[in-house]
Amino acid sequence: MNHRTPGAGTRTRIRPRSALAALAAVLLLGACSPDAASAPPAPAPSAADPLPATAPTPQGLLLTADFGADTVTFVDPERGAVASVAVGRAPYGLAVGADGRTWVATAEGVAVVDTRTRVRVALIPHRTGTGPVTDGEYRGGGMGIALSPDGAHAYVGVNVPGTTGVLEVLDTARREVTAVVPVGRRPFDVDVSRDGAEVYVTGHDSFDVTVVAADSLSPRRIEVAPYGTEGGLGSWLKPHYAVVRPSDGKLLLPFEGERLAVVDPRTGRTGIEPMTADTHQHGAAVTPDGRLLVVGTGAVQPGDGKGPSLTVRSPDGAERVYPLQGPHEDVAVSRDGRTAYVTGGYTRDGYWNGITVVDLDTGATRRLAAGARPLGIAVSAAPER
Numbered sequence: 186m187n188h189r190t191p192g193a194g195t196r197t198r199i200r201p202r203s204a205l206a207a208l209a210a211v212l213l214l215g216a217c218s219p220d221a222a223s224a225p226p227a228p229a230p231s232a233a234d235p236l237p238a239t240a241p242t243p244q245g246l247l248l249t250a251d252f253g254a255d256t257v258t259f260v261d262p263e264r265g266a267v268a269s270v271a272v273g274r275a276p277y278g279l280a281v282g283a284d285g286r287t288w289v290a291t292a293e294g295v296a297v298v299d300t301r302t303r304v305r306v307a308l309i310p311h312r313t314g315t316g317p318v319t320d321g322e323y324r325g326g327g328m329g330i331a332l333s334p335d336g337a338h339a340y341v342g343v344n345v346p347g348t349t350g351v352l353e354v355l356d357t358a359r360r361e362v363t364a365v366v367p368v369g370r371r372p373f374d375v376d377v378s379r380d381g382a383e384v385y386v387t388g389h390d391s392f393d394v395t396v397v398a399a400d401s402l403s404p405r406r407i408e409v410a411p412y413g414t415e416g417g418l419g420s421w422l423k424p425h426y427a428v429v430r431p432s433d434g435k436l437l438l439p440f441e442g443e444r445l446a447v448v449d450p451r452t453g454r455t456g457i458e459p460m461t462a463d464t465h466q467h468g469a470a471v472t473p474d475g476r477l478l479v480v481g482t483g484a485v486q487p488g489d490g491k492g493p494s495l496t497v498r499s500p501d502g503a504e505r506v507y508p509l510q511g512p513h514e515d516v517a518v519s520r521d522g523r524t525a526y527v528t529g530g531y532t533r534d535g536y537w538n539g540i541t542v543v544d545l546d547t548g549a550t551r552r553l554a555a556g557a558r559p560l561g562i563a564v565s566a567a568p569e570r
Contacts, residue, residue: 233264246565250276253558260555272296278330278561288339290327312362329375342372368395374426411444426469439466439479462506463491468515472522475500482512507548517562530560
């Protein structure tokens with residue numbers, strides 16, 4: 186049992202048992218869907234010229250995992266989409282290595298893309314059986330993915346429909362799965378400690394983070410449920426994405442724009458701090474100077490919370506909340522820490538095909554068309570040759 190410290194000023198969000206039961210019956214497996222009717226139409230296509238097939242990829246382009254198109258799209262943050270490459274069915278998360286290779290979690294396996302040439306060079310099948318290769322939020326296969334600091338291993342959270350998930354460990358030089366570790370249900374996110382000694386897998390449907398020792402691959406479960414676990418699979422109040430806080434290595438997991446779970450992976454203890462956006466939260470990232478960025482998808486139910494937003498939270502807990510137009514899913518930050526890129530793909534209904542670019546100093550936003558239902562996003566680091 187985790188130690189939980191109530192956050193001062195937080196609002197206790199309690200849903201009647203009857204409402205939770207109704208949600209569970211209607212939504213089957215853990216709901217994550219605000220009112221889709223309020224979602225805006227997709228933006229007009231960008232006028233960006235495509236990159237010539239033989240031209241190297243410029244550094245600083247964005248890469249999106251296009252859940253609705255089986256591709257990774259390369260996006261100029263000023264002009265829009267400039268190229269795409271087929272990677273595999275229903276890509277979810279991606280991770281860019283310092284060597285310019287990008288590792289993409291798909292329903293079929295982990296795709297390896299040479300970011301410089303924009304070519305898929307491998308597709309590594311999952312070792313774990315996940316049933317038929319399909320699309321949709323609950324499809325089996327890779328979800329969260331991360332690389333070790335030295336680039337020697339890729340870690341992918343694999344959803345196994347109807348049961349607990351696994352973490353598959355890939356040797357990046359050999360391009361094969363070398364180990365499988367049991368983790369929680371629907372592993373939305375995978376993160377690695379700064380020293381590479383531990384891997385953290387966020388289990389959306391099991392209210393937990395699994396801490397996996399990188400050397401022994403022994404797993405240790407930490408329950409993360411600041412609202413409790415009532416409602417089970419039908420609850421809205423579950424963890425989605427985490428970040429590793431640079432200052433001390435603790436995990437930050439936002440909930441509902443109301444509570445920030447601060448998890449110490451060494452002790453398993455969880456403290457709770459207040460948040461202010463009052464919105465269902467998904468993607469998260471951290472800037473080089475330690476600011477936490479959190480994507481708000483909107484009210485879980487009409488009248489129960491505020492609209493979509495991006496929270497910018499300073500290390501001292503001060504927050505700025507910038508409104509967004511329509512649901513979004515995940516976020517990446519520019520290398521100078523001044524700009525956020527928020528994907529419109531969204532895991533439930535109401536997604537749109539693009540990215541919102543947010544100036545983190547002013548909150549000014551603009552939209553770019555990008556891919557089809559883009560979920561994961563990263564900034565490229567193609568090496569010069």
